[in-house]
Amino acid sequence: MKVAYYPGCSLHGTAEEYDESTQMVCEALGIELKELDDWSCCGATSAHCTNDKLSVALAARNLALAEKGQHKTLTVPCSACFQRLKAADYRMREDKQLAGEIVSLIEMPYAGNIEVLQIIQILAQPEIVEKIRVSVKKPLKDLKSVCYYGCLTVRPPKVTKVGDYEDPMYMDVLMETVGADNRFWSYKTECCSGGLAMARSDITKRLSGVLLTMADEADAECVVVSCPMCHANLDTRQNALLAEGKIPRKMPILYVTELLALAMGIKEVGALWSKHLVDPRPLLSSKGLA
Amino acid sequence: MQAKEIAQSQLDSKLLEEIENKTHTKVSACFQCLKCSSGCPLAYEMDYLPAQIIRMVNMGLRDEVLRSRTIWVCASCETCTTRCPNDIDIAHVMDALRETALRSGKAETEENLRHFHEAFLSAIKTWGRVHELQMIGMYKLKTGRFMEDADIGKEMFKRGKIKLLPETTRGRRAVKRIFKKTS
Ligand code: SF4
Numbered sequence: 001m002k003v004a005y006y007p008g009c010s011l012h013g014t015a016e017e018y019d020e021s022t023q024m025v026c027e028a029l030g031i032e033l034k035e036l037d038d039w040s041c042c043g044a045t046s047a048h049c050t051n052d053k054l055s056v057a058l059a060a061r062n063l064a065l066a067e068k069g070q071h072k073t074l075t076v077p078c079s080a081c082f083q084r085l086k087a088a089d090y091r092m093r094e095d096k097q098l099a100g101e102i103v104s105l106i107e108m109p110y111a112g113n114i115e116v117l118q119i120i121q122i123l124a125q126p127e128i129v130e131k132i133r134v135s136v137k138k139p140l141k142d143l144k145s146v147c148y149y150g151c152l153t154v155r156p157p158k159v160t161k162v163g164d165y166e167d168p169m170y171m172d173v174l175m176e177t178v179g180a181d182n183r184f185w186s187y188k189t190e191c192c193s194g195g196l197a198m199a200r201s202d203i204t205k206r207l208s209g210v211l212l213t214m215a216d217e218a219d220a221e222c223v224v225v226s227c228p229m230c231h232a233n234l235d236t237r238q239n240a241l242l243a244e245g246k247i248p249r250k251m252p253i254l255y256v257t258e259l260l261a262l263a264m265g266i267k268e269v270g271a272l273w274s275k276h277l278v279d280p281r282p283l284l285s286s287k288g289l290a
Numbered sequence: 291m292q293a294k295e296i297a298q299s300q301l302d303s304k305l306l307e308e309i310e311n312k313t314h315t316k317v318s319a320c321f322q323c324l325k326c327s328s329g330c331p332l333a334y335e336m337d338y339l340p341a342q343i344i345r346m347v348n349m350g351l352r353d354e355v356l357r358s359r360t361i362w363v364c365a366s367c368e369t370c371t372t373r374c375p376n377d378i379d380i381a382h383v384m385d386a387l388r389e390t391a392l393r394s395g396k397a398e399t400e401e402n403l404r405h406f407h408e409a410f411l412s413a414i415k416t417w418g419r420v421h422e423l424q425m426i427g428m429y430k431l432k433t434g435r436f437m438e439d440a441d442i443g444k445e446m447f448k449r450g451k452i453k454l455l456p457e458t459t460r461g462r463r464a465v466k467r468i469f470k471k472t473s
Pocket residue numbers: 319320321322323324325326327340341344373374375376377378380
């Protein structure tokens with residue numbers, strides 16, 4: 001299987017461990033990722049919050065590049081980039097006049113023939129799940145996890161086309177496949193505050209504090225994520241939250257692809273643990289996994 | 291919120307049409323069920339609930355919505371849009387109100403959030419991709435909040451998560467032209 005790959009800015013910066021683990025897992029599963037040539041930023045929250053046309057054009061430029069490269073499927077690990085690319089595609093489909101304006105802004109045609117999928121949507125396809133099942137070398141036995149999807153993996157469904165938008169299962173299926181003691185909880189798609197973190201860290205602390213407390217209530221030992229923004233918001237503020245008594249304990253936040261790589265016995269994943277602010281090694285070694 | 295009297299002259303009959311045209315969403319279909327607001331994770335930070343903003347757009351309270359805190363602390367989580375029984379794209383309405391507030395110079399509160407968006411976009415405009423260090427630097431210069439989150443920044447830098455040098459793309463000129471044509 002060959003798919004175009006849009007890493008997005010986070011995966012080349014704050015979320016390198018997501019990029020690297022995604023590549024490791026895909027290589028092991030025979031999914032060939034072709035990085036989109038000349039990709040640029042999707043515009044993220046800041047573009048759509050302040051300039052509508054700019055936000056559609058910045059995202060659409062990447063869709064047009066994928067089409068130019070004759071790709072059919074474009075995979076995007078970051079939930080925020082995914083939602084921006086999907087939203088641009090949706091808007092251009094719904095509004096032909098806007099589509100015309102965007103094409104002239106990006107100076108490239110776009111016929112709307114690109115299917116944008118999150119990496120977790122690809123990995124959770126039944127035939128890939130079977131491949132993962134047979135490649136498990138180190139089952140994540142006794143690792144108590146909750147999967148956290150956040151907002152932009154699923155919402156709004158008219159744009160993301162995700163059916164189970166209140167109770168997505170992609171990562172839960174993957175965690176169960178690799179033998180984790182995966183827990184259910186009601187906070188899968190609650191908001192972590194997204195892009196408010198830098199200017200309003202008080203909001204981020206409040207929302208991520210609730211999520212971490214609820215993960216603890218569900219008796220989880222780690223939170224599994226698929227979005228760099230969710231990861232940063234949950235991982236980076238735990239010292240302060242603990243000191244203020246807002247969370248019962250610190251808890252590692254892991255990308256789903258890191259845990260898949262670990263279970264599949266890909267040794268290189270070990271180099272990624274030191275990238276986390278909350279070090280996952282004590283937990284993983286207590287389970288005989290690192 | 292305190293009840294206050296509104297004079298007919300304060301109502302701007304064009305606001306509804308303007309926002310509906312920008313968002314292709316039927317704001318006038320709102321029947322105030324409050325579903326959008328009961329699920330909003332930022333409601334506790336807002337001066338007006340999302341449903342009140344929608345009502346105010348319907349009524350034409352232009353200055354009040356454009357000056358509100360609500361439009362800036364909205365995290366674009368899309369819960370409201372997902373749940374509205376009348377298919378009103380409330381999150382998109384928030385986008386349109388923010389843009390209108392900026393373009394008309396009416397944005398009043400949450401200056402730091404606006405500085406953040408500006409710093410973020412400026413990094414994309416220069417490189418075609420986000421350069422975290424430039425973005426953070428510019429944000430701190432604008433806000434003067436140098437020490438805030440410095441500990442987290444240091445830990446991320448140590449782990450190679452914040453790069454000294456920007457990554458760029460051949461298409462950065464094309465990206466710059468998009469900025470120019472949409473400014
Ligand atoms: S959910 Fe929709 S109809 Fe109900 S109050 Fe909000 S905007 Fe109005």
